[in-house]
Each structure stands twice: as C-alpha cells, then as structure tokens.
Amino acid sequence: MTTKLRAIQADLTTLAVDAIVNAANGSLLGGGGVDGAIHRAAGSELLAECRTLGGCAVGDAKLTRGYRLPARHVIHTVGPVWHGGAEGEAQLLAACYRRCLEVAAAAELRSLAFPSISTGIYGYPIAAAARTAVATVQDRLPRYPGIQEVIFCCFSATDLAVYEYLLGVSAWASE
C-alpha cells in the first residue's frame, strides 16, 4: 500500500494527474496561495464552474474539471484555519483528506496529488498537518483499490523533508 504514496517537491499546477486537490476557501471563488495558482493556470472557466457549486464547508470537498491544467480534474477542499489546535483542527483536516479520497473514488479517478492543506495562509504547523495528512491517507487508501497513486506535492524542500520522514518512518514501522 505504501508504494502508492509518495512525496515530491513541485508546483501542483504542473502535475498531469487525474486530479489535483485545491486548498480553497469556503466561497470556492479563488484566493491566494495554491488556490490562486490553480485558478490562474486553469483559466476563467474554472471560476465559472465553481460559481455553480454553492461554496464548500470546512472538511468537505467538491469536484470540477481541470480546464487548462494538465490535471483532468480539481478536487476543491476547505481546510481549517489554525487556532492553536484545540478547536478541532486535526479532525477537520483529516476530514478534508478523507472526503477528497471519497470524491476521487466516486469519480473513478486513479491518481491524485495533494498540496499541504492549511499550512500556508491558514497557518497550520507543517509537522502536525503532515502527520494528519499521511496517517489519514494511509488509513483510508485501502478502501479504494481504484486509486493507484497519491502524491503529496510539497512547495518547499523543508516541507518535502517532513513528508519523506513521515512516509519513511511508517514504511519502516510496517516492515
């Protein structure tokens, strides 16, 4: 199972996977960070489709087409804003990863790439967020045999080191 999972350092908008995940806000109408980059790369048709979706709750996820992106689809999810960790942030972040996998499987997608949801503008500490991301995907992926590949797409080398450490530790622990 762990062979399906890997971390890379890349610009998410360049990946030719079945779906990239967008770390959006509840309006789904665009923003900064990876959300802004995805909308710029996909073109205005993405915003037009997003306008039809009626927003998205924190922890939920919604599917659109990818338009001018190399990725065929975008799964828009809304991560929690970090308030110190005692306001259910970990549960909400885990819900994002679970819902994205569920939406991907329901659409029969085989490959998807996640950014590190909530760890930019929303302020979630990278080590804690990555632990939840890796643990949640590892826990849920066996339910979805159709999903062949999940990529954790890191923007920085330090984020990549965190994910590689977590993926390495869990591979070692399961030997």
Ligand code: AR6
């Ligand atoms: N490719 C991969 N990762 C990226 C890219 C990229 N092109 N650009 C940024 N990242 P953020 P959030 C990383 O701030 O914290 C928006 O305004 C970034 O380094 O994009 O969930 C939305 O509309 C970080 O590791 O998302 C919301 O209002 C990760 O992506 C709000 O920001 C997430 O950072 C969401 O904040």
